[in-house]
Amino acid sequence: MKGVYVYAVIDPRSPKQIFHLGKDCDYSDLNWLKDKNNQPFLNKSIGNPRQREIIQDDLRPEFVVLRQGLTEEQADLLIQHYQEWLLIFGNSAVEQLKSPLAEITTMYREFQSKELVTDLPIVLIHLDNWIDREKANWGKWDKARLERMIFAKVRKWGKFGEKRERAKYALAMYRGWVIGVYQIERWSSPYSENYLKGRYKFSGKILDENSAIYQEFIHKITYAKNGVYQMPRNPIQYRNCDRFDIEHIYQLILQDANSQSALIEIENEEQRRTFAGFADRYHWQVKQVISVHFDKSPDSAIHKRSFLVKSLPNSRDFHLIKVVACYLKVACLPQIKNEQQLVDYFTLLTKEKFQNIAACQAIQLPYAGSLMGKWARDTAIDRIIKEIQS
DSSP states (O other): OSSSEEEEEEOOOOEEEEEEEEEEEEEEGGGGGGGGSSSSSSSSSOOOOOHHHHHHOOOEEEEEEEEEEEHHHHHHHHHHHHHHHHHHHOTOHHHHHHHHHHHHHHHHHHHHHBBBOOOOOOOEOOOHHHHHGGGGGGGGGGHHHHHHHHHHHHHHSSSGGGGGGGGGGEEEEETEEEEEEEEEEEEOOOSTTTTTOOOEEEEEEEOOSSHHHHHHTTTOOOSSSTTTTOOOSEEEEEOOOOOOOOHHHHHHTTTTTTEEEEEEEOSHHHHHHHHHHHHHHHTTTEEEEEEOSSSSGGGGGGGEEEEEEEEEOOOOOHHHHHHHHHHHOOEEEOOOHHHHHHHHHHHHHHHSSSEEEEEEEEEEOOOSSOOOOOOHHHHHHHHHHHHHHO
């Protein structure tokens, strides 16, 4: 049988792992696979340091011919097919890769029936382009390092939008398949506005393979089982992130145990400017929270604006949030200890029934940029403090 053959090179050390897939058309040269003791030996260079490590351990890589009699185009497609298989099932899936192509196709179809369906708030990060560039290096990495590499790529400095704050889990995607599942704990922005502007990263952890959440997501697909995969234009997608709930707001508060948090109602621009002076002077972190209130119909909904305020760690000035609220004569929750306090706060904002949180996002407030501006800010703040405390 002539034509091109596709082969796999296997690391014989435990657990066995495929670290190279290739093709060739010279069947007369198959003796290059054997050394003088009739043992598998690769004297052809495949540019992989793992081969040298195996030989240094006084072992020889194993060689398996997967398919023969192919055209160049068929061989390229088959290698791509096998690479996707290894990506999904891991480089240790040696026996499955030796299976006939019909058996592998059946396994694919079985997994393709498992479409990703969830009501959990998740963000999907598609890594198609990055993985296609890095595939050649994957044979050099063990499973643990590969997991860390994917996690580092998923979590750092993507163009995540406002919905990111609502996502609880991040999924690494390749060609519509879930290949990694991570829990999001908090989001960070660059230290400088001029560095990676508009990009964010999250802190979190790789979920254990035995956890229920991991099992719910891993190896699922994001397109219909009878459909054809098309890479989305935006590599970052969200599901179930259109609404906040009280639990999510409370989790934001719990992210830093050394900081204090408060909610304060802000009704107009004058109140916003006054509050901004305090936030600037005492370096408070501020998110704008929009709550929705109505009794019978959403068409008559009232939207109320509050600021979720966090102090610097171990701050001694955060009690002044009560001074601001007293001066502005607005509702304030100066200490947040549980979720029920949040519900009570939003309930008291208006006579209409509290329904849900429509938005919770970072907000840019005015700040004093010059010495004269800071002097004017501090003078106004000192006057307000003296007026309220007198």
